[in-house]
Amino acid sequence: MATTNSRSLAKLMLFPSVVLLLIWMIVPLCMTLYFSFLDYNLLIPGDNPFIGFLNYEFFITDPAFIESFFNTLLLVGGVLLITLGGGIGLAILLDQAIWGQNYVRIMVLAPFFVMPTVSALVWKNMLMNPVNGLFAHFASWIGVTPVDFFAQIPLLSIIFIVSWQWLPFATLILLTSIQSLDREQLEAADLDGAGPFSKFFYMVLPHLSRAITAVILIETIFLLSIFAEILVTTSGGPGYASTNITYLIYTQSLLQFDVGGGSAGGIVAVIIANIVAIFLMRLIGKNLEG
Amino acid sequence: MGNITLKQVTKSFGDVNVIKPIDLEIRDGEFIVFVGPSGCGKSTLLRMIAGLEDTTSGNIEINGQDATDMPPAKRGLAMVFQSYALYPHMSVRNNIAFPLKRAKMDKAEIDKKIANAAKILNLDSYLDRKPGQLSGGQRQRVAIGRAIVRQPSAFLFDEPLSNLDASLRVNMRLEISELHKSLATTMIYVTHDQVEAMTMADRIAVFNGGIIEQVGTPLELYNKPNNKFVAGFIGSPKMNFIDAKSPDNDKVASIGVRPEHLQISTEKGMWSGTVGVTEHLGSETFLHVQLDGAGTFTVRADGECTLAYGDKIYLSADPSKIHHFDKDGVSINKV
Ligand SMILES: Nc1ncnc2c1ncn2[C@@H]1O[C@H](COP(=O)(O)OP(=O)(O)O)[C@@H](O)[C@H]1O
Numbered sequence: 001m002a003t004t005n006s007r008s009l010a011k012l013m014l015f016p017s018v019v020l021l022l023i024w025m026i027v028p029l030c031m032t033l034y035f036s037f038l039d040y041n042l043l044i045p046g047d048n049p050f051i052g053f054l055n056y057e058f059f060i061t062d063p064a065f066i067e068s069f070f071n072t073l074l075l076v077g078g079v080l081l082i083t084l085g086g087g088i089g090l091a092i093l094l095d096q097a098i099w100g101q102n103y104v105r106i107m108v109l110a111p112f113f114v115m116p117t118v119s120a121l122v123w124k125n126m127l128m129n130p131v132n133g134l135f136a137h138f139a140s141w142i143g144v145t146p147v148d149f150f151a152q153i154p155l156l157s158i159i160f161i162v163s164w165q166w167l168p169f170a171t172l173i174l175l176t177s178i179q180s181l182d183r184e185q186l187e188a189a190d191l192d193g194a195g196p197f198s199k200f201f202y203m204v205l206p207h208l209s210r211a212i213t214a215v216i217l218i219e220t221i222f223l224l225s226i227f228a229e230i231l232v233t234t235s236g237g238p239g240y241a242s243t244n245i246t247y248l249i250y251t252q253s254l255l256q257f258d259v260g261g262g263s264a265g266g267i268v269a270v271i272i273a274n275i276v277a278i279f280l281m282r283l284i285g286k287n288l289e290g
Numbered sequence: 291m292g293n294i295t296l297k298q299v300t301k302s303f304g305d306v307n308v309i310k311p312i313d314l315e316i317r318d319g320e321f322i323v324f325v326g327p328s329g330c331g332k333s334t335l336l337r338m339i340a341g342l343e344d345t346t347s348g349n350i351e352i353n354g355q356d357a358t359d360m361p362p363a364k365r366g367l368a369m370v371f372q373s374y375a376l377y378p379h380m381s382v383r384n385n386i387a388f389p390l391k392r393a394k395m396d397k398a399e400i401d402k403k404i405a406n407a408a409k410i411l412n413l414d415s416y417l418d419r420k421p422g423q424l425s426g427g428q429r430q431r432v433a434i435g436r437a438i439v440r441q442p443s444a445f446l447f448d449e450p451l452s453n454l455d456a457s458l459r460v461n462m463r464l465e466i467s468e469l470h471k472s473l474a475t476t477m478i479y480v481t482h483d484q485v486e487a488m489t490m491a492d493r494i495a496v497f498n499g500g501i502i503e504q505v506g507t508p509l510e511l512y513n514k515p516n517n518k519f520v521a522g523f524i525g526s527p528k529m530n531f532i533d534a535k536s537p538d539n540d541k542v543a544s545i546g547v548r549p550e551h552l553q554i555s556t557e558k559g560m561w562s563g564t565v566g567v568t569e570h571l572g573s574e575t576f577l578h579v580q581l582d583g584a585g586t587f588t589v590r591a592d593g594e595c596t597l598a599y600g601d602k603i604y605l606s607a608d609p610s611k612i613h614h615f616d617k618d619g620v621s622i623n624k625v
């Protein structure tokens with residue numbers, strides 16, 4: 001990819017897919033933008049008059065918005081923290097030569113192939129149910145009061161479920177990266193008197209920085225729009241305790257049939273996502289270079 | 291202090307016996323080269339000395355102390371890897387400082403040592419670069435720098451020059467030899483290249499299939515090889531071997547003559563043959579001669595040699611320069 005020739009050829013080849021993606025994105029975006037300025041409620045037939053920024057005003061000043069904004073950040077941040085921490089730990093473990101390595105690896109990856117709704121239902125009914133769930137049984141077995149997960153710690157419970165789904169992804173990316181770490185480097189560090197912690201902080205972690213960045217960026221994109229897990233477990237409640245922006249937009253437009261308000265929320269979500277993206281790229285994007 | 295003693299050391303990977311029992315005494319301050327074809331266990335033995343591989347049986351003593359089960363860092367040895375194994379995320383300065391920091395040395399002392407190493411190895415202008423921004427030769431120097439600041443009791447080198455181009459290799463060879471002279475520290479140097487072995491070593495250990503065939507100074511190995519393997523491995527081009535009988539000793543099964551010990555004549559000699567391919571190097575010429583009996587001889591002639599393909603010639607050698615081997619390839623000194 002060095003000569004001017006090959007670079008412009010590359011651009012030419014990319015052109016069709018870029019155009020297609022652009023149309024794919026621009027048309028819904030424009031329609032959403034258009035609806036967001038209308039007084040458009042499916043329950044109130046008739047004209048859909050232009051009302052300026054009123055929809056935005058309502059959406060942003062709604063107390064539920066602030067709450068769901070912070071819920072979104074907590075959800076994304078919490079899942080990132082757990083999947084990265086757990087992913088690095090698992091990747092290091094899986095990198096060791098252990099008996100039945102391949103089977104263990106497949107098992108660790110399995111949750112990623114389970115549909116979000118299914119996994120959320122399994123967690124809700126089999127594990128976290130306060131009466132019949134495994135966790136409740138375990139709690140009464142050791143003699144403590146079972147936690148009613150979705151009533152007492154709804155957001156945290158959702159963070160757990162989503163983390164369980166995304167842990168395999170993080171583990172997989174980090175594992176492939178760890179496997180490319182030069183063994184002679186670690187041996188040199190052994191001779192240099194580095195203990196396990198020095199080796200982790202000076203060799204493994206810097207080597208993983210690219211993979212970690214990739215995991216953060218990719219997961220953030222998907223985690224900003226978590227929806228199914230909330231719908232099938234808490235439905236955003238109690239109150240707005242586990243509502244994120246995506247779910248709030250859903251309630252606005254599909255439960256209250258307020259197309260205008262929902263569209264305004266959508267545009268706000270797009271803006272937030274862009275702010276997060278710019279922020280992340282500034283913060284860690286340089287890790288991807290070179 | 292840096293003498294290392296190997297006593298009946300062996301190594302197996304599963305069922306595969308990679309190092310057969312080896313005894314070797316490495317003396318303080320000497321430059322010893324492990325040489326042998328690839329896959330014969332040189333690196334494995336070096337890594338066992340470093341503590342990077344477990345010893346299956348036998349003992350390794352470093353400075354008179356049993357080090358067989360000592361962790362690598364405790365052995366006081368420094369290793370330079372074939373891939374250099376520099377830490378890519380650290381500057382050259384931090385690479386060199388890494389072992390010192392792990393040893394909890396104080397800052398001023400570390401700076402002094404880095405400055406000193408940088409001076410010896412001409413690294414001053416690169417100290418703040420990352421390894422990725424350096425050329426192969428510079429990386430090599432950084433790896434050596436990281437080794438010398440620790441003041442190890444011995445240096446271990448595993449084919450350190452094999453990633454460098456030919457001219458740089460000659461330079462680095464000289465630099466490492468000079469470093470050995472100035473530090474006077476034990477160095478164990480692994481290579482598959484007999485030229486490196488001959489030019490750098492105080493003593494050479496020739497490896498073959500997990501055993502040491504012979505240990506000795508370069509000239510000892512050249513003049514008095516113990517067996518056909520050592521005779522063929524040391525010296526370039528290789529020694530010529532032909533099956534032969536001797537009227538004086540019925541054990542002789544083959545003889546060997548080095549290309550540089552053959553004289554060419556157009557009238558008479560011990561062997562007659564036809565000139566095949568000739569290789570002109572300017573300073574010398576190598577002739578590949580098809581003998582009238584069986585086999586081919588490589589012959590070193592002078593640079594102005596005008597013999598050409600198809601010429602009939604006679605070859606002979608000073609009897610004292612002819613090596614005799616029995617049917618197992620072991621040298622017979624008295625004929
Ligand atoms: N970790 C290992 N597991 C199994 N066999 C190995 C391992 N390391 C080396 N070997 C084998 O041991 C032999 C000697 O290898 P090595 O010491 O690297 O040879 P050299 O450095 O002389 O080229 C080779 O046949 C190689 O295949």
Ligand SMILES: [Mg+2]
Nearest residue numbers: 332333334449
């Ligand atoms: Mg080797």
